[in-house]
Structure formats: C-alpha cells, structure tokens
Amino acid sequence: MNEQDENTSEWMAGSIGVNAVVVRNVTGLLRRAGLVLTQQGVPGARLARPLPDITLLDVYRAVEDSLDLFTIHPRPNPECSVGANIQVSLEGVFGEAQQAMEHRLSQTTMAEIVRQLQAAATC
C-alpha cells in the first residue's frame, strides 16, 4: 500500500471505523470552509492553509451546521409579557457566552494540536 493512499476517503474510513461516505461528507464541509483541497477524481486531500493558520474555531464552524449554541422557545405567547420579551433579554447573554467559547477555540491552532500529538507519541 502506497503512502499516498493514506489520504483517500476509503483508507481514512477504514482507520476510523466508519463508512467512506461519512469521511467524504466531512471532507466536503472542510472543503467548503476553505480548509482542505479535494478534487473529484483525484485521490486524497491536502490542506488549503498551513496548520498554524487553521484554528479550532475554523474547524468547529466548518463542521457545526447550527450557528447558535442556544435555541430559544420558538412560539412565545403574545398575551404573556414574559414570553414577549424573554428572547431579547436572553439572546444578548447567550450570544456573549457563545462568543466567549468560540474565542477560546480561536486561540488554539491545529499546529499546536499536532505538536501535542507528536509529544505524546514519543513518550
């Protein structure tokens, strides 16, 4: 088995233990987010940007479909003064909480993750 084959969806799927289509779907998300480069018919995938330029937030946003971490009761009772205004009050805090979470993710790059992996492997 060639080393270049370690990038194919089939090989990765076998290593992870899932179907190859699952890998291709995730790869598609990463490609649309501009993180990896894949081409129909060409085996394998390679990075679109160097590892230090990819943060965990980039990956998180690429994979996560829902933009909002918190979801709020969709149909408030118009006759209820609480229900009419609770959205506005909560959305502010929830937005800031999500922003705090995402800021932490943006502080760690894939390069640091890979470095930690290599350090753990040599132990």
Next chain:
Amino acid sequence: MNEQDENTSEWMAGSIGVNAVVVRNVTGLLRRAGLVLTQQGVPGARLARPLPDITLLDVYRAVEDSLDLFTIHPRPNPECSVGANIQVSLEGVFGEAQQAMEHRLSQTTMAEIVRQLQAAATC
C-alpha cells in the same frame, strides 16, 4: 381565577403552550438543583433562593443533562497514533472553551433578567 393559581403546572403549561407534565418535569429538575421549592399535593412553586442569588449558569446546569458540551469519538483505533492521543489533546481545549462559556453565564443573575423584562414591558 385566583392569582395563586398562576403558579400551578396546569396554568403555566397553558400559557406556554405545552403539556403540564413537561412543566412538572422541568420544575423537578429545578427543584433537584435547589432553585425552586415544590411539594407533592401543594399547588404552585416558589423560589428557593432570591433572584439575585440565581445565575443563568445555575439554571443551565439544572436543565442541561450532559455535563460536557463537546463529545469525542468514543472508540479510537488503537493502531492509529492520532486516535490514541487526540482525546487528551482536545479535552483540554474543549474544557477551557466550555468553562469560558459557563463563566459568562455565571455573570448574569435572574434578577437582572427580570429587571430587563420589566424595563421592556414599560416601553
């Protein structure tokens, strides 16, 4: 309809537009978290602590069942050096990201939320 009846699960359920059992289940979570006081057979529910002593994090933890915001691939391939160590690397960052989110929630009390509601109602 008496004003005291506005605390019963039946009344709240009608106002929100859900089944009364749903309200009782949520109330049970809040009671087990020490936020509200309810008693079998006694109509209504009242706060266990004053509003300024209840943060959004208290409510979040009471209602949210899963302790971890991020879940990680459960069965790593032991022959894959990445899969063997990726958990440890990611758990640290994920934990800190969740902690940042929860810290923001802990900075806002229910008293402030109620105050914002009252301000919006008088507009």
Next chain:
DNA sequence: CTAACTTGTAACAGGAAACGTTACAAGTTA
C-alpha cells in the same frame, strides 16, 4: 373523613432527526 384538587413519575406512543448505506454520476490517471 371524604372529595377534589394538586405534584411526581413511570410507561407508552409518535414523530423527527441523525446515521450508515447504497447507488450512481463525474472526474482523473495509467
């Protein structure tokens, strides 16, 4: 004490969403 309330909870049923899989079109390379 009894009747009519309530809350607490287990059990069941329904629907929705997530997931893996299959199948095939489209592209590339030897």
Next chain:
DNA sequence: TAACTTGTAACGTTTCCTGTTACAAGTTAG
C-alpha cells in the same frame, strides 16, 4: 479505455426527543 477516485442524492434504519396517558402520593377545603 479501464480502473481508480470523489461528490452527492436517495433510501432505510435506528436512535433520540417529545408529548401524552395513567396512576400513585400528598394536601386542603368542606
């Protein structure tokens, strides 16, 4: 041209969430 690959739509299954029903347990007014 043949044998690969990726991209994606479509399908079936399974799991999970949710609402509902049903009933036990407790309280209070009369």
